[in-house]
Amino acid sequence: MSEIATKPNISPEALELVAERFKALSEPIRLRILHQLHDGEMSVTEITQVIESSQPNISKHLKLLQDAGLVARRQEGNTVYYSISDKVVFDICEIVCNSLREKFSAKADALGLKLK
Amino acid sequence: MSEIATKPNISPEALELVAERFKALSEPIRLRILHQLHDGEMSVTEITQVIESSQPNISKHLKLLQDAGLVARRQEGNTVYYSISDKVVFDICEIVCNSLREKFSAKADALGLKLK
DNA sequence: TAATTATATATTTATATAGTTATATAGTCA
DNA sequence: TGACTATATAACTATATAAATATATAATTA
Numbered sequence: 541m542s543e544i545a546t547k548p549n550i551s552p553e554a555l556e557l558v559a560e561r562f563k564a565l566s567e568p569i570r571l572r573i574l575h576q577l578h579d580g581e582m583s584v585t586e587i588t589q590v591i592e593s594s595q596p597n598i599s600k601h602l603k604l605l606q607d608a609g610l611v612a613r614r615q616e617g618n619t620v621y622y623s624i625s626d627k628v629v630f631d632i633c634e635i636v637c638n639s640l641r642e643k644f645s646a647k648a649d650a651l652g653l654k655l656k
Numbered sequence: 657m658s659e660i661a662t663k664p665n666i667s668p669e670a671l672e673l674v675a676e677r678f679k680a681l682s683e684p685i686r687l688r689i690l691h692q693l694h695d696g697e698m699s700v701t702e703i704t705q706v707i708e709s710s711q712p713n714i715s716k717h718l719k720l721l722q723d724a725g726l727v728a729r730r731q732e733g734n735t736v737y738y739s740i741s742d743k744v745v746f747d748i749c750e751i752v753c754n755s756l757r758e759k760f761s762a763k764a765d766a767l768g769l770k771l772k
Numbered sequence: 773t774a775a776t777t778a779t780a781t782a783t784t785t786a787t788a789t790a791g792t793t794a795t796a797t798a799g800t801c802a
Numbered sequence: 803t804g805a806c807t808a809t810a811t812a813a814c815t816a817t818a819t820a821a822a823t824a825t826a827t828a829a830t831t832a
Binding site for chain 2: 550578
């Protein structure tokens, strides 16, 4: 086996699906919603109360997240509960957060600043 | 220490930065560019030859990727080479790819199909 | 059934951005 | 310097979508 790094074979079609995933994660309000769902399911009303936005807007983003397969919907009587359906979301976010932290840390170093 | 999962404290401002990262990764053509850069740096001309698009369009996306801190730019004489500056990109893509694979696999199972 | 509550959808407006075309910039070499 | 090559930018068009507002749907309860 060669030791030279060769790129995995990913088709443009596959990359379109991956891009779609990232697109679902590319809006701050959707990340805030996912973040709120971290500890368990919440109703639309609860989410709307925590996130400063209108109920229709929240519903729209929830639908988008559901279509992306990131959250699950459960209806109980009159109220609808949403929950994280793909925990991978948190792994990804953590990686990105760490990467950003490093970036800022490096920048702070370059400026002679000290981060706590 | 409690064993109950509690969500990490991430500010809305931090989530905006994270969302920005994801946005840079939310276009198929940019993922294709990053994918091509997997094995090492490439000139704009080379990238343009491999990816079916116009040179100005490629340049624009490269600039965006550079602003996002995902690629680095190196000029040598007349030609400009771009390379991956944050390998985290590949970790993230792999996670998403695996997640998608699982999803499709589950769907195929549900349909009674057999994936190779 | 009517009133109430919870959620979803339709419509509109404003904004962002992908891609194209034309052109500018900047380096190389005769 | 002038011609040539490589890359970047500007201006434009077309499209996507976030948010707001109004309204619809559907479940609950009186």
